[in-house]
Each structure stands twice: as C-alpha cells, then as structure tokens.
Amino acid sequence: MKAFGELTKGIIKENPVFVMALGLCPTLAVSTSVNDAIGMGAAATFVLLSSNIFISLLKNFIPNKIRIPCYILVIASFVTMVDMVMHAYVPSLHKSLGIFIPLIVVNCIILGRAEAFASKNNVGKSILDAIGMGIGFTLAIVIIAVIREFLGSGTIYNISILPASYKPMIVAILPPGAFFTIALLMGLINLIKNKKHKSGE
C-alpha cells in the first residue's frame, strides 16, 4: 500500500508541473502537438527512471560535497543515449523536439528527484517514484498539448476532430497560447482545491 503511494503521489498530489512548477520549459515548448508531447514525456521518463536507479545505487559512493556535479554527469550520460537513439530510430521526432532533447539534462524535475528522493531512498522506492513522476510529467504535457492542438489546428494526435469549416485559433499554438493554457489549468486546480478545502471544514 505504501509502495502504491510512492507511485501515485507524482501523478496527482505532487504533480511536478502543475503543483511543484518544475520542468516548465519543455512543458510549454513542445506542447504544440500531442505527438511531440508524448515523445518528450517518454524521453524524460526514461532519463528520470535510469538516473534515479543509478543514483540510488551509487548514493553511498558519491561524496556529499560534489554530489550535484555527479548527478548531472549521470543524467547527461543518459540524455546523450536518448539523443542518439532518437536520432537513429525516430529522426522526425528528433528534429521537431530539437534543442529540447539535450536540454533534458537541465530539466529541474530530474535533478530535483535525484536530490530529494533517489539520494535518500533504496532502489525499489526510487523506481516507483521515477515512474510516478514520469507519468505525472507526461500527463501534464499531454493535457496541455491536447488543448493547444485542438484549438490551434482542430486536430488531436493528427486526427481531424472539427469540420474543415473551423477556423483554427492560431494563437493557441503560438507562445502566448502556451502561457494562457497553463495559467488557466493551474487556476482550475486551485479552484478545485479551494472548493475541497471549504467542504472539508
């Protein structure tokens, strides 16, 4: 039951994007289409999982003073692997994610989980934590992408939903749309929280 809690906390209660406001840059930048968003989520989840495993295995060998550079080195190795694999097998996705693949290195979710969780807990818990956080991140980025792609081009996952007569709201896939979407989603979450808080009293 406790293990299940480690897994689910990242998805809703401690969602890295909406609740902790981490990893905002890739969330906003690659959420123009659902396809890119899923690719980004998968890449980040893989890096998060592998770095959490390695860091929790190595936690007794890494000197405390230079732990942050060590974590960054571990993360950067996995990011390089993801970069090369994506370049070889999904070149079109690699091209549309572009600079944001190497930038997974500085995604604060990954370094944050390494510092806050994997360096203090055993491998099993770290794996669950990484999967939960990875799903939470992917979920957040996909939700934003669904809204933006739907409004901006009338499609979801490249499948037309709206009739051809719909005039796409181009601003949704331009930068301002990303900011407005995440602002309203965060506001919605706050609204639900406030309601719950009131009824709980």
Add this chain to the structure above:
Amino acid sequence: MEFSRLFVIIVSSIFINNFVIVRFLGLCPYIGVSKKLDSALGMGMAVIFVMTMASTITWLIYNFLLNPATSIFGFDLTFLRTITFILSIAVLVQFVEMVIKKTVPTLYKALGIYLPLITTNCAVLGVSILNINENYNFLESIVNGISAGIGFTLVLLLMAGIRQRLEFANVPKSLKGMPIAFIVAGCMALAFLGFSGLKI
C-alpha cells in the same frame, strides 16, 4: 557586412526570438525570481555574465576538442557535446562564484544566491547549443550570448515590475500567485509576437 550580421543576431536574440517568452528557455527563474525588482536585476546581471562566458568557452571546446573537422585530435567526439557543455558550465559557475567572492565582495553579496541556480538554468545550456546548431563563428557566438542574456534580463525586469503592482491588484482567489504570473507572461508574449514581423 560583418557588422550587419552581428546586428541581426542582437535584434533577433533580444526581441524576435526572445529566449524566455518565444523560445521558452529559462522559465523557472523567470517565474521564480520575478517577485521583486532588485532581485530580478541581480539575477539578470548574473545571467548576462554567465551566458557570455559560457558561449565563449563552449564554442572553444566544441571547435578545438569535439568537432572532427577543426579539432586538435581529429576524432569525432561530437556525441560528448551535452556532457562536456553542462560540465563546463557547472565548473564555470563555481569558478565565477569563487573569483567574485574573493575580489568583489559587494558584487558577491548582490549576486551570491543566484549564481548556483544558474547551472540548471536551461537558457545557458540552450544558448551554447544554439550557437553550435546555427554554425556561428567565435565573435557571433559571444555576441549571441550577450544579447540572449540582455533579452532574458529585459523580460525578467518587465515581469518583476508588473508583479510588484499585481501584489495590490484584486485578483480572483484561484488565480493568485503562479497562474496570474503566467497570464501576464502570455500577454507579454502576445506583445513580443509583434516583433516577429520585423524583416531584417
């Protein structure tokens, strides 16, 4: 000829492709450190400084050690780009922190707490990688680093100015804090979209 290319890079990095609100790089400090004007200014100065140094050093590393065509070793080590760049930025930030602490203690007091945060600022790694992707030469890379830093500082200061006033505004309860900051950022992005019509 040379100067006009540099001018294009400056205008494009500051306005047309502003690193924060058009390219979405460095959003964490943009939202996190924009509550007060003076701390925003400190952060902005630190970022300009580190970005310039980082563009210089990563360009040298890439062209003299990693790129097979120009490297002194002649090996193709370009796959090490991400690792070497992030490590050199981390070392650079640590080094700058130590130097400033010893030589200009007043500056250290102003910038001190922001410097360690810059290592994980994606705008710094972003500008280094973009310099390579765009095939900029040495001078262009440095200029791009400086102007990216100026662009970051510009929007950070604008945001801080607006958020100081927002403190007293009557914002709906659910939108207080982060959501309203994002709405302001969205409006700013709308304004910056106007620059994308510039043809230079």
